[in-house]
Amino acid sequence: xxxxxxxxxxxxSLDVPWxxxxxxxxxxxxxxxxxxxxxxxxxxxxxxxxMMLEVHKRxxxxxxxxxxxxxxxxxxxxxxxQLKTSLEKAE
Amino acid sequence: MKVAPVLKGGLRIDVESSMDWxxxxxxxxxxxxxxxxxxxxxxxxxSGDEGIEDWRDYVLPDLRDDFNAQLAAIEAAVDTAGGDDExxxxxxxxxxxxxxxxxxxxxxxxxxxxxxxxNAVLAEMTPGKRSAWFRSQFYLHVQSLLLTHVMR
Numbered sequence: 001x002x003x004x005x006x007x008x009x010x011x012x013s014l015d016v017p018w019x020x021x022x023x024x025x026x027x028x029x030x031x032x033x034x035x036x037x038x039x040x041x042x043x044x045x046x047x048x049x050x051m052m053l054e055v056h057k058r059x060x061x062x063x064x065x066x067x068x069x070x071x072x073x074x075x076x077x078x079x080x081x082q083l084k085t086s087l088e089k090a091e
Numbered sequence: 092m093k094v095a096p097v098l099k100g101g102l103r104i105d106v107e108s109s110m111d112w113x114x115x116x117x118x119x120x121x122x123x124x125x126x127x128x129x130x131x132x133x134x135x136x137x138s139g140d141e142g143i144e145d146w147r148d149y150v151l152p153d154l155r156d157d158f159n160a161q162l163a164a165i166e167a168a169v170d171t172a173g174g175d176d177e178x179x180x181x182x183x184x185x186x187x188x189x190x191x192x193x194x195x196x197x198x199x200x201x202x203x204x205x206x207x208x209x210n211a212v213l214a215e216m217t218p219g220k221r222s223a224w225f226r227s228q229f230y231l232h233v234q235s236l237l238l239t240h241v242m243r
Contacts, residue, residue, distance in 0.1 A: 032192070
């Protein structure tokens with residue numbers, strides 16, 4: 001009869017934050033993008049408008065960063081409002 | 092056709108002719124035309140991500156249901172208000188404003204994908220494309236009124 005030796009190794013690392021990214025689109029109105037960011041994230045209008053302008057000028061903007069589960073929830077919400085959205089690991 | 096905000100917080104569309112009814116009935120028709128899958132479109136920037144298969148399996152079906160529900164609700168509202176093609180009023184309540192905005196957005200997206208309207212010159216358009224451009228401009232106008240006077 002042979003004995004089985006089980007070795008347990010613990011590995012702990014910090015959770016990497018995830019970015020929620022909104023991408024530019026030729027059809028969505030600028031005012032609508034601002035309104036959606038205010039509605040979903042509760043941002044004040046000036047902050048939401050600044051993010052909208054970044055989307056418009058640079059083609060994309062990171063609109064939220066945090067844990068993966070919440071970032072997936074927000075990405076789904078943005079896509080439900082017909083905004084092109086992706087997730088990426090924060091650098 | 093006249094479209095204007097009302098005091099209680101929605102929009103009223105005065106539909107004056109059978110042509111007006113036709114334009115309103117074109118909203119779901121345009122949105123479904125061209126084979127555009129909007130759920131795929133809004134998630135396209137994720138297409139190279141490792142979790143995209145799960146996203147396609149668990150998230151996109153719900154998005155498709157939401158988008159289809161917007162079009163079905165608009166279709167039902169237009170059918171209820173304009174069954175006989177006579178002049179009538181169609182109200183968009185504050186509660187339904189987002190739904191209408193979304194449906195109109197779907198129609199504009201589909202027309203843009205199909206006709207590339209933002210890069211087209213009106214004078215050089217074929218009759219079919221010109222008609223699509225006018226409908227897109229009408230949808231945009233209603234969206235702007237909804238956003239400015241009802242949703243905000």
